[in-house]
Amino acid sequence: PRAVAGICCAALLAVTGASAAEPVYELSGDTEVPVVSTAVGFYLAGYLLDRAYEPLTVAEIEALDPATVNALDRTAIDNWSPGASRASDYFVLGSALTPLSLMLTDAGRDQADVLGVMYAETMALSTGLTYLLKNVFGRTRPYVYSDNPDIPLSLKMSRTSRRSFPSGHTATAFAALVFTATVNARLNPDSSAKGWVWGGCLATAATTGYLRYAAGKHFPTDILAGATLGAVAGWVVPQLHEVAVAGPGAEKALPTRGQAVFGMTLGF
Numbered sequence: 001p002r003a004v005a006g007i008c009c010a011a012l013l014a015v016t017g018a019s020a021a022e023p024v025y026e027l028s029g030d031t032e033v034p035v036v037s038t039a040v041g042f043y044l045a046g047y048l049l050d051r052a053y054e055p056l057t058v059a060e061i062e063a064l065d066p067a068t069v070n071a072l073d074r075t076a077i078d079n080w081s082p083g084a085s086r087a088s089d090y091f092v093l094g095s096a097l098t099p100l101s102l103m104l105t106d107a108g109r110d111q112a113d114v115l116g117v118m119y120a121e122t123m124a125l126s127t128g129l130t131y132l133l134k135n136v137f138g139r140t141r142p143y144v145y146s147d148n149p150d151i152p153l154s155l156k157m158s159r160t161s162r163r164s165f166p167s168g169h170t171a172t173a174f175a176a177l178v179f180t181a182t183v184n185a186r187l188n189p190d191s192s193a194k195g196w197v198w199g200g201c202l203a204t205a206a207t208t209g210y211l212r213y214a215a216g217k218h219f220p221t222d223i224l225a226g227a228t229l230g231a232v233a234g235w236v237v238p239q240l241h242e243v244a245v246a247g248p249g250a251e252k253a254l255p256t257r258g259q260a261v262f263g264m265t266l267g268f
Contacts, residue, residue: 025242032121035121036124039128040128043131053159055157055161058153072221073220091173091207092172095205096172101180139164140161143155143156165225173230174229174230175233176230176234186242209227
């Protein structure tokens, strides 16, 4: 299946209802500095750890025991599908391109520069943290445990074979599509299509995760972790950039900084 996975979401966005009259997102140094600094920190820490990893040896691969894997994750060990792996690549590409459709709407076109920065930060946080965690845990992928003769030994001995947790494809899909649905709902608060956009986005992201499982590239817990990580990034970044609304019921998410500490305060 070579269809772009995000086409359904993009079509729904193109027909959403009336746009917000005033800008709903803004950029500020108080937000961008901690967000960008955190993303860069994730990448640097991940890079330093990545240098310490060595590929698995034949002896280490032969010594792996599927019985040491928990019952839920053990269901992925015998999965192997190059077709599902290729399909997941197409889905994650389509997912990553879907947020660009926000800039085709009336409200999105007016704030295209702000949305572009927000999306870049979302991807930077999601992929940076994914890269860091992959190198922190160094988890062996499911196919390395398998005795399927179709799986090349060279693949099992590659560096990527020790980068199972969390699922990067799943994290990217959820980050992009949760970002899309969140921003669309804020730009078009009165639209009747918001629920359909959320449904299409979440279904596409979940399908990406399932394909990684079917391909034998990830355990279920890898996919759940990637989905959580990506969804949080896709939701938090738009909250950090919302224009403050005065009056009862106003809410605003703000980054907080301290000595060697970054956090977020959500005010109601």
